[in-house]
Amino acid sequence: MDLDVLMTPGHLISLAARGFARLSEARLKPLGFGVGHLPVLVALRDGRASTQRDLARFAKIEQPPMAQMLARMERDGLIERAPDPADGRSSRITLTAAAEARLPDAVSELLRGNREVLRDFTAGEAGLLVSLLTRLIASLDRVASVEASPAARISESGD
Amino acid sequence: MDLDVLMTPGHLISLAARGFARLSEARLKPLGFGVGHLPVLVALRDGRASTQRDLARFAKIEQPPMAQMLARMERDGLIERAPDPADGRSSRITLTAAAEARLPDAVSELLRGNREVLRDFTAGEAGLLVSLLTRLIASLDRVASVEASPAARISESGD
DNA sequence: TGCGGATGTATATGTGCATATGTAATTCGG
């Protein structure tokens, strides 16, 4: 019976992610944001990153997708780029006033969406979910880094 | 402190989904499959769907993405379409022998990936994760359906 | 019987992600 594959954490997480993304997208759209924007917006606002490279690292996506996203965000008046005086390759990226003004509402909407979806979960269950997901992400990072390094194929047979 | 948004289940699930998808994609690529193919392949093999519409329902994606995926899968020799004798709008979709032959390996790869990622989880924890995710998905479906229905905005203020 | 609504597909467009690859600017070794 191969329906097993469709009950694995991997597949379930994919389903959950799509559901969450659709919901959040719908909630953020009236505010002029997309789900993927949030890490960028938060990072810029909190001064945690100001170059394309740092933003990509922070959001955990690759550089080309980040470049595209920033292009759209600039087109939509959410960010601005200024040439970096110290490095001719880089741009300093800043939030526009309009984006910064709407950001708190976006955050509220996302938190509200999470509360609604987790309405039937106890605080303990929600915490457990977050903790399991955090461990899972860390584990995925480990597996990915092992996969990536050409050497050091440590103990593949060990499962 | 707004880093909270990046610690919500919604965002964590998105991170986990991307990580899992990348891993699975890498594992399936040598076999000529993509992650999104699996629900389609399994549904076709188990006779659970044979039209584009049913496949979309089964995979829980919309019809246009399914149409595109099927077009690529047909191009890549994974499926074949035959006109439905009973309905001029539909096609009966079937797995090719090549796809069916490689499917078990794909399933194995995915299960192996799940085992590797969950290596540090006890059986109980893994089960818990699956159960929490299942409930979360159900909850997302509920919220989405409430969102969709124009009437019956039941008790929005109740959170 | 024929027409209008429902249904199955197809197409267009946009976003989010990926990899592969090119370009330009910086930095560093000799």
Add this chain to the structure above:
DNA sequence: CCGAATTACATATGCACATATACATCCGCA
């Protein structure tokens, strides 16, 4: 101080997903 490696970014291409919309076929009902 100059050439090479590194770095930051841009571009091209492809897949997975979404919505909006058009089109063709089917079916129920007057």
